[in-house]
Amino acid sequence: MAKVQIKIPATYMRGGTSKGVFFRLQDLPPAAQQPGAARDALLLRVIGSPDPYGKHTDGMGGATSSTSKTVILSRSQHADHDVDYLFGQVAIDKPFIDWSGNCGNLTAAVGAFAISNGLVDLERIPDNGICTVRIWQANISKTIIAHIPVANGQVVECGDFELDGVTFPAAEVQIEFLDPAEEGDDGAMFPTGNLVDELELPDELVAGGKLKATLINAGIPTIFVNASDIGYTGTELQEAINGDAKALARFELLRAYGAIKMGLIDSLAQAETRQHTPKIAFVAPPASYVASSGKKVSASDIDLLVRALSMGKLHHAMMGTAAVAIATAACIPGTLVNLAAGGGERGQVRFGHPSGTLKVGAEAECHNDQWQVNKVMMSRSARVLMDGTVRVPEDY
Template structure:
């Protein structure tokens, strides 16, 4: 309907890690969008500019990549021992849906900072030093602790911490993912099939012989790991090598769907199209020299292994925060494809090479009663407010 006014909603546009998203306080949303449902989905899509057949997000706040097509809702937590609830929506770019099936580890960093900005943390706790923000990740029902630097009662955003994949330095925020392989009641299985390596039946066009080894893990986010060499890659590839190859992307999506069925996340391959955010699919290789996307040479001696991961059907420009947790957890378990690519041995942390550079993530795995568990995973990121005020959407947009 033409001639309708625009509706304005308080919002904050933030970078968290190597992602960006539009952040809302729950209480600032229109009443119909404060609960899950079509109204909330339509609002987030209109804010981002989706679905966009041009895949450009010209008429919205999105950046037409999986890293920049995100919305977040933060609210005071009703869960004991937590400061805020953090709910994340991955908005599809050119198709009509919002995926609520997983978390964004990068924006978890910004969620901690935003909780302070939004007034959801007692100002007396954010005077000087580091403010500990306990976050309930509502999509997956897990706890994340953000250690946010503060000064004079405000979040300290500038600093000298450098994160590969982010252009400018900022203040370091340490994230702790508590029980990242737990389903919330202590009964979660880090390896859903019970195997450290599964053999997947795949089309001959993907692998001659139709058999492909994979490590299927649910830690941080459900992830499918395959060996780069098994699918014809070196593990040093940058975005254009994958994202410019439509046939390669189709093969990866087929693999992702097959793995999702094996993990029990979906009932049939056809359902994968409506669950693009999870699981992730990644390929790993032993360390070797390569040139990162900014032109820097990453030496094999700097890293333990190479990892490339896809998000929402495209090779990620760096590495998703939640997938980084999965990498660290899998690297800590002897026998997984990730552990083998990292050279084996006992490890409590791993530094891996991704398209934009390197990242170190700590995780310690233990075998308890025949089941592998990870008590926590730790990494450093940064976050910064890019813009704050109101986002405007047409009144018929939700």
């Protein structure tokens, strides 16, 4: 008997500078409604991974870390929340989905999807105004609040809010990441207890075998290093890093050493099974540069420069979760991020990334020499690109 394709209700959405395939949990085949091999196999087939050609021609993925993403949403099982949000980062060239972290960019689309797909109680949706969607981020067990504009009971997607890294304007979506620190075994935002650590590395990685780093669990586990310490200026665009295989291999090894220092893995080899986290980023004081769009970014318009890698490649803009880490570290005096921004106490920063700039804010306080960040705020946008059904072969 000839094989057939099955149809699964799905929505293809842009959120922030990412896009992915969104599902309601209840719409997935029964075997895929639970975590495990069946779910992973289905989502890999939807995206088109693994693809040795690196194109995702036979799937919905876009063959970049920003576009190889899946989201599963359901009515929340947690009190005082509307929707449970599970994110899967799909590897391009490997049969692997990383469930270890959140996608901050796609978070901007979660509230809109939840409203439009019956996951938010009708009495919580105003006819006109702002709908406050309470999101439980299941990957990291954190609360996120999304403020979604609504008109005539429908989500507003069109508007004049411009987000660097996104071609067209859209409606602004304000997001609050509450208590964003990812608590480790000791509950510390800084897993080593230090605002700045010194990584011990092979001399071939860094001259002298030592590298300063800020290791932080906020939004997503992130390793921040100084651009100048690794031979960069902080004004680099994608081609300067992604076209250099040796540079990418070096960053991956630096990421692995940082992950060990953070207690996330036990050996360098384990980094291959934890590609989504931690992130690695490099920072520098303000400098003028031309963004990938051709837009001129002036040093006077930003507080610092940040470049971050995701899934082994320099990101074309900035991951939303890494932006949470940047905001958190920037508001804590003494971190490398804070020092690159000029040091001192600050409640917000505007940083330069390859596609332009982004402003983020944070509320932080120190108790008994322990820093706590109550929330991080930023604005993004989101839009439905297509909805209907996605098809996969029945023997996926």
